[in-house]
Amino acid sequence: MTEDALEALDLDKLFAARLHAARARPYLATALFALHTVASRQVPTMAVDRHWRCYVSPSFVDRMPVEELAGVWVHEVSHLLRDHHGRSDRVARERGLTGPGDRLRMNIAADCEINDDAFGEGLVRPEGAVEPGSLGLSAGELMEDYLRQFRLGVHTQDLAWLDCGSGADGLDREWEVGPDGAYGLSAQERDAVRFRVAQGITARPGNTPQQWKRWAEEAFHPPQPWRELLGAAVRSATGSGTGEDYTYGRPSRRSAGLPGVVLPSLRRRPPRVCVVIDTSGSVSDAELGSALLEVAAISRAVGGRRDLITVLPCDAAARIVHPLCRGEGIPLMGGGGTDLRTGFAKALRTGAPPDVIVVLTDGQTRWPASPPPCRTVVGLFPRPNRYRPQDEDDPDYAPDSPPAWARVVTIG
Structure with missing residues (x-):
């Protein structure tokens, strides 16, 4: 930043705008005032780095x-x-995305995630702000979902100028100060800011948009060891080679040895996951809320492919299979007894068969007599005792333990 740039920047106007933003979105005030301002003539508008x-x-x-x-x-x-x-860094590694064009798509997709509910209620939509509707996309989705739904072309040519910095797409810019520059926040300081913002949202949610409420809940949700188990199960479900197919989208490296011949490469198909959620009367509302957070974690475990995840509420009977869109849009209906055998049967005969079935339950149920033709992971809500209320008079009754063919871990 040169002295001329600093003198030319109208700090009074810029900081007045930040104060206006903090008043309109008080739950973001801690984060807004944690940003350090750097004047730059190389930035088209405003941008942030990861520091x-x-x-x-x-x-x-x-x-x-x-x-x-x-x-x-x-x-x-x-x-x-x-x-x-x-x-963005994770998506780039998982999908083999390289180059500035891919990063521009990530920036646009990230903008769509933010801008679908960012404005109004005291905030004016800035000129040129990208919203999902302007690209023919639906509101309420995540960056990873939007990234699959559009390509650069005629409908995005007016967005070539867009550059929100490495803080939006993970790609360092030459005009950024970098990790060793002054006034950057440490990893611990960044975590503290996020915690303060999440704390403010959960303490006084008010008219906070649903996506911010969900973000705050996930920020407070403690890491679960079962998520690592699920990731291992999902990888093993497709690690045998049965989920692979040939594609010319990424030619084989062996093509270099055969001039004039293009050979296809093997590409591993992402796994399909069906999440069966126990909605019986013995599962509390808090546990059902936790189950929805676990579904979001499952989505991340399969690389954000929410189109490959279905959710099946089940008590004594299996209900409608829901494709995963937004967590709050999944109706967890139920409240009766429990028989997850019907959930397994429904999951296996609906649409394309899953590679993994994940069951979120308190364990007070009967289980299938034989293993399903796919991997099974059971997330078990803890219980001080494992007796069902309707069988209290029978001291010898206890529900079946999860079968040996399922991988089991306690949630919470």
């Missing part, structure tokens, strides 16, 4: 009204709170 520096174009500040600048402040800090840089 919580906010790069600002002086000419952009000059031409934007304070009300719209406030919306840009909220937009940029949302990239950091939602870990778009870390998520």
Whole structure:
């Protein structure tokens, strides 16, 4: 940052916009004031790096009204709170995405995740803000989902200027200060900011958008060892080679030895997962809420492919199989007795057969007599005793333990 750039930047106007943003979204105030401002003539508008520096174009500040600048402040800090840089890095590794074009798509997809509910209620939509509807996409989805639904082309050519920095897509820029520069936040300081924001949202949710409420719940949700077990089970479900097929989308490296011949490469198909959730009367509302958070974790375990995950509520009877879209959109109906055998049967005969069945239950149920033709993981809600209320008069009754063919781990 040069002295000329610093002098040209209207800090009074920029900080007035930040104050406006904090008043409109008080739960984001801690994060907004944690950003360190860096004037830069190389940034088209405003951008953030993964170390919580906010790069600002002086000419952009000059031409934007304070009300719209406030919306840009909220937009940029949302990239950091939602870990778009870390998520973009993971997606790039998993899907083999390289180059600036792929990172631009990630930036656009991340913007769609933020902007579908960011404005209104005291915040003006900034000029040029990308929303899912402008690309023919549905609102309420995640960056990873949007990334699959569009390609760069005529409908995105007006977005070539878009650059929210490495904080949005994980790709370092030459104009960023870098990890060793001044005023960056340490990993512990970044975690503390996220915790304060999540704490503010859960303490006084008010009119907070649903996506921010879900983010706060996941931020407070303690890591579960069973998630690592699930990841191992999902990998082993497709590790035998049965889930692979040939594709010309990524030619084989052996093609180099055969000039003029293009050989296909083997590509592993991501696994299909069916999550059976026990909705019987013995499972509490808090546990059902935890189950929905676990479903979100399962989505991440399969690389964000929510189109390959279905959710099946089940008590004494299996109900409707729901494709995973938004967690709060899955109706967990039930309340009667428990017989998860019907859930297994429904999961196996609905649509394409799953590679993994994940069962979230308190264990007070009967189990299938024989293993299903796929991997099974059981997430078990803990119980001080494992007797069903309706069988209290029979001291010799206890529900079946999960079968030996299922991998079992206690949730919580």
